[in-house]
Amino acid sequence: MRYCTNCGCELADNLKFCTRCGTPVEEDLEQGQEDLGQSRRGRLPVVVAALVVVLAVVGVGAYVILDNLSLPGDATSASSASTELESKSNSNVLDEGPESSATETSAQSSVPADDSTGDSTGDQNAQNDLSGDSPEELVQRGTEFLDLCEQNGDAASGADALALFSEASKLGNTEADYYLGYCYYYSNGVSRDYTQAYQHFLVAAEAGDARGQAFVARCLYDGSGVAQDREASYQWAAKAAGQGNPLGQSMLGSCYKHGYGVEKDLEKMLYWYELSADAGNDAGQLNMGACYDMGLGVPRDASRAVEYYELSAAQGNSLAQLYLAKCYYEGDGVSRDVDLAASYANQAVNNVRDPKASADAAAFLNEHGL
Numbered sequence: 001m002r003y004c005t006n007c008g009c010e011l012a013d014n015l016k017f018c019t020r021c022g023t024p025v026e027e028d029l030e031q032g033q034e035d036l037g038q039s040r041r042g043r044l045p046v047v048v049a050a051l052v053v054v055l056a057v058v059g060v061g062a063y064v065i066l067d068n069l070s071l072p073g074d075a076t077s078a079s080s081a082s083t084e085l086e087s088k089s090n091s092n093v094l095d096e097g098p099e100s101s102a103t104e105t106s107a108q109s110s111v112p113a114d115d116s117t118g119d120s121t122g123d124q125n126a127q128n129d130l131s132g133d134s135p136e137e138l139v140q141r142g143t144e145f146l147d148l149c150e151q152n153g154d155a156a157s158g159a160d161a162l163a164l165f166s167e168a169s170k171l172g173n174t175e176a177d178y179y180l181g182y183c184y185y186y187s188n189g190v191s192r193d194y195t196q197a198y199q200h201f202l203v204a205a206e207a208g209d210a211r212g213q214a215f216v217a218r219c220l221y222d223g224s225g226v227a228q229d230r231e232a233s234y235q236w237a238a239k240a241a242g243q244g245n246p247l248g249q250s251m252l253g254s255c256y257k258h259g260y261g262v263e264k265d266l267e268k269m270l271y272w273y274e275l276s277a278d279a280g281n282d283a284g285q286l287n288m289g290a291c292y293d294m295g296l297g298v299p300r301d302a303s304r305a306v307e308y309y310e311l312s313a314a315q316g317n318s319l320a321q322l323y324l325a326k327c328y329y330e331g332d333g334v335s336r337d338v339d340l341a342a343s344y345a346n347q348a349v350n351n352v353r354d355p356k357a358s359a360d361a362a363a364f365l366n367e368h369g370l
Contacts, residue, residue: 158189
């Protein structure tokens, strides 16, 4: 068998030219065969080397795989490492505590520890994880904390409520602005700030919230957090009352009482006061008591006045508490009872909802040596 010296094609013995490339094959034929043999022999080491490399790679890979397989004795160390990592993570959570303010804590996510003592701090922090909640859910949770604050005087719950309302407000929920205004107005979970209260009430009021409209009317009426403007107060009170809001109805009665923004009309005053009082509003009850106490629009009836004052005071109205203290001290509409007078006055002093009524009650106690 012969081969072409040019292309290496295998040639029959009787061919003079390569059938592939046409090169003459008679000349140097033996040399061509020898070169071809040398060429093939030259390729052999390369092939062998390549096989060696492949085997080496396969061997290394097998070693790595075997080396990383978990043996029975390794399970303990792996579990130990996992436990140590979890322990460090939990200790970081537990170390985070008193140095954070209540508002900051309520705005952060926290993982409660499993504490058999029943400490509620971890649970409360977990409830304040704001992630994933809709604005409506934030408001709902905020009202629950606000109830705890008002019922139990729990300042931490008030701060939690404020954080939830603030987050909902940032997300565009205007009901949250009403509650923020309420917190600032009555110092629930935050220092009293009538300016902030008015601004949040106004946001809610302009969105059509009747509660916000009623408080805007009150702020404008008293000049709390905004320049006093009783004509504007009438406008907002009318809007709130038109939606059936009891505080708005009481505010509207006060505007008719004095002729603020509207012609004075005691008949309409009584209508709106009574409507508010019948709805259970403490301001409406207070104002109806004052009407009977002073004989304003109705014949004077001290006993009826006391009845309304008691209804209002039971809801925490500090001015009603002060008026009851005066009634019991003087025996007006009730049997005179100095001890009960002192009790009502002290309730008003300790009532944070109305700083002016609290100061007036303290002066009453000092004046009468109670």
